[in-house]
């Protein structure tokens with residue numbers, strides 16, 4: 001029994017069915033979950049349109065002139081966003097799950113006993129279950145904020161008109177991605193951020209670089225400010241130098257997400273909760289030995305690839321006795337601002353928190369030919385090693401295509417590779433991905449770099 005038909009649930013259900021198990025999956029809203037319907041797909045589709053507009057404004061750099069600045073047709077932008085969403089959801093549709101051998105039940109699901117759930121009045125019994133009910137937006141306690149007065153990721157992609165003035169609360173991945181996209185599409189955008197740096201979960205240098213870029217592009221930043229009162233089109237924010245009043249036509253919350261577990265009647269199943277949602281052990285098993293959890297409902301790293309990875313692991317542990325701990329997973333993340341920001345593994349910030357000494361090796365993209373040829377030289381790559389170990393432990397990358405490039409480092413970390421392995425890997429010239437090989441060549445021990453040879 002899989003509760004939830006988002007990326008985590010679909011992966012769990014189809015993997016278990018492929019393994020020959022009888023599987024039911026339940027979904028109360030739309031299969032594909034947050035990712036396809038209200039998250040990754042529509043946000044990346046919007047970002048792509050915004051990037052096209054931005055590039056059209058760079059004629060001076062690239063040798064062309066337009067008679068007038070490009071005008072956004074927001075209706076057409078949103079048509080494309082919806083088209084991308086429907087293309088994407090085709091892969092995650094009910095029929096696809098059924099073709100994979102999964103019985104799909106549509107309706108709200110809650111536990112009624114340690115080994116039974118009810119889907120809209122129908123009781124289904126199970127031997128093993130996976131909770132993959134995802135997450136929902138956090139609505140902060142802002143005085144005067146009424147339901148319907150603000151946008152979240154669940155409503156922002158249904159806009160039909162570009163708001164003239166948008167205020168975004170929160171400077172995490174959601175706030176940063178959408179603030180830049182809406183601004184590039186023509187909205188006047190202000191961003192309110194409690195932390196004094198953008199993308200506060202990443203390296204401070206990253207947040208600083210993105211801050212400079214946002215300021216250059218004309219996004220109003222209110223860093224170190226707390227949104228305290230919303231009052232009919234005006235947001236009162238309080239910060240180090242007093243209060244400010246920000247007028248808005250639309251207010252977007254990017255104030256975090258919490259596990260969607262409140263209506264599952266978990267007590268009936270003996271499943272406990274903790275700070276992150278469903279409490280699990282290192283093998284993703286809950287306090288009920290027959291019930292596992294995966295994805296945003298339990299995992300602190302709330303990404304689609306993390307939901308998929310934890311679903312695969314949960315199924316392997318629940319059904320195949322794999323006994324593999326979740327701490328083995330190496331999970332990168334990428335925020336799709338321009339430039340993109342990607343991190344993986346042990347970073348200086350985490351190393352400081354854990355009291356681990358590391359060495360950092362860094363190269364600016366101004367030193368990488370393909371980056372300056374493409375006008376994308378704002379950024380850097382950094383590779384980290386524990387000071388007492390040869391293996392690559394982590395990386396930070398700020399680059400136009402950081403999300404595409406970080407997987408090389410994820411592969412290296414997952415396979416316990418040293419810098420010398422990167423140094424000895426032939427990279428295409430000229431590519432921005434060379435940044436990692438260049439860093440490795442500068443810092444690897446020359447005698448240990450394998451000279452590439454044909455097999």
Ligand SMILES: Cc1cc2nc3c(=O)[nH]c(=O)nc-3n(C[C@H](O)[C@H](O)[C@H](O)COP(=O)(O)OP(=O)(O)OC[C@H]3O[C@@H](n4cnc5c(N)ncnc54)[C@H](O)[C@@H]3O)c2cc1C
Nearest residue numbers: 004006007008028033034035039109134295296302303304
């Ligand atoms: C704006 C935005 C952009 C994002 N961009 C990215 C990105 O670029 N890359 C990335 O990796 N991640 C991104 N994410 C995060 C990503 O969307 C989530 O991490 C991912 O969707 C989690 O998958 P999940 O299966 O755990 O949960 P969900 O996708 O939330 O799916 C859970 C499903 O369970 C269903 N459900 C809940 N309760 C019940 C119930 N009681 N009965 C039946 N069904 C139920 C829900 O309806 C939902 O369909 C983004 C998120 C947002 C909000």
Ligand SMILES: NC(=O)c1ccc[n+]([C@@H]2O[C@H](COP(=O)([O-])OP(=O)(O)OC[C@H]3O[C@@H](n4cnc5c(N)ncnc54)[C@H](O)[C@@H]3O)[C@@H](O)[C@H]2O)c1
Nearest residue numbers: 140170171172173174175194226227254255256302334335
């Ligand atoms: N590219 C991606 O992978 C991507 C993109 C978007 C979202 N996501 C996922 O969605 C999740 C949610 O993203 P998010 O950016 O909303 O969350 P977040 O938790 O990263 O950031 C929320 C920010 O809002 C601030 N905040 C909260 N209340 C405030 C207030 N009243 N005034 C001012 N600031 C306030 C918080 O301090 C925090 O910095 C993330 O965990 C991420 O995993 C991922």
